[in-house]
Amino acid sequence: MIDGKTKLICLLGHPVGHSFSPNIHNFLFKKYNLNYKYMCFDVNPEKLEDSVSGIKALKIFGANITVPHKVNILKYLDEISFNAKLIGAVNTIKNENGKLVGYNTDGIGFVNSILEKGYKIKGKNIMILGAGGGARSIAVEIANSRAKSIEIRNRSLEKANNICGLIKDNFDIETNTGDLNIGQKDLESIDILINTTSLGMNPNINSSVIDENIKINNDMLVCDIVYNPRETKFLKWAKYNNLETLGGIDMLINQAIEAFYIWTGIKADKKELESIL
Numbered sequence: 001m002i003d004g005k006t007k008l009i010c011l012l013g014h015p016v017g018h019s020f021s022p023n024i025h026n027f028l029f030k031k032y033n034l035n036y037k038y039m040c041f042d043v044n045p046e047k048l049e050d051s052v053s054g055i056k057a058l059k060i061f062g063a064n065i066t067v068p069h070k071v072n073i074l075k076y077l078d079e080i081s082f083n084a085k086l087i088g089a090v091n092t093i094k095n096e097n098g099k100l101v102g103y104n105t106d107g108i109g110f111v112n113s114i115l116e117k118g119y120k121i122k123g124k125n126i127m128i129l130g131a132g133g134g135a136r137s138i139a140v141e142i143a144n145s146r147a148k149s150i151e152i153r154n155r156s157l158e159k160a161n162n163i164c165g166l167i168k169d170n171f172d173i174e175t176n177t178g179d180l181n182i183g184q185k186d187l188e189s190i191d192i193l194i195n196t197t198s199l200g201m202n203p204n205i206n207s208s209v210i211d212e213n214i215k216i217n218n219d220m221l222v223c224d225i226v227y228n229p230r231e232t233k234f235l236k237w238a239k240y241n242n243l244e245t246l247g248g249i250d251m252l253i254n255q256a257i258e259a260f261y262i263w264t265g266i267k268a269d270k271k272e273l274e275s276i277l
Contacts (some may be wrong), residue, residue: 109255
């Protein structure tokens with residue numbers, strides 16, 4: 001039931017029709033008997049500032065931010081968390097008595113997914129494929145988890161170097177860059193391989209960032225942040241090589257759990273969320 005005390009959480013993006021977030025959060029609000037509702041707002045980039053003013057004016061309690069607004073929204077917020085500043089992007093906002101505070105839960109959601117699978121990040125060699133916003137947030141949280149090295153592979157070396165520069169300036173960690181022409185030798189010392197590109201995402205399910213003919217003999221963990229389809233061609237390649245895999249649905253759920261905690265102070269049960277997606 002919606003009444004005068006209902007707290008509204010919204011998603012700002014363009015487009016927003018594909019999002020799983022309303023299902024996740026409205027399920028959690030009902031489960032924990034909270035008088036909250038989650039709604040999506042399709043906001044054109046030129047109307048972003050107006051929408052942020054609307055959050056304050058309407059006393060909207062919080063928000064998720066998705067593409068293409070994660071970077072541009074920073075300049076309209078009153079306060080930004082340390083990791084969101086480093087990442088340079090916000091995906092979660094809490095309205096604290098008229099002060100809008102921005103957070104980024106993408107990277108920590110991914111790191112939590114790895115830890116839940118029983119893998120450690122500390123002291124490990126990590127290769128990240130892609131250098132967009134997802135790669136940036138994951139790289140910061142992996143560095144914060146004290147990985148031994150991070151290698152960024154991307155078509156644009158400038159973007160890869162930008163992320164490595166950020167890591168070098170803030171963490172004591174070895175960094176390397178390279179293009180996406182990856183061979184077997186490039187992967188021999190890698191402990192965790194992460195695809196942050198959109199290759200393999202529906203409807204382009206037959207594309208992959210890795211040549212499927214590459215054979216791997218080590219025991220690295222292979223991760224993909226793409227969650228539709230749940231098993232990408234990239235992950236199928238990993239399974240064919242008898243490697244452990246981690247799909248994007250885990251990161252999606254864990255970043256939502258972190259956002260839910262920011263708004264409510266409640267740590268949600270992941271298993272129940274897995275059953276509704």
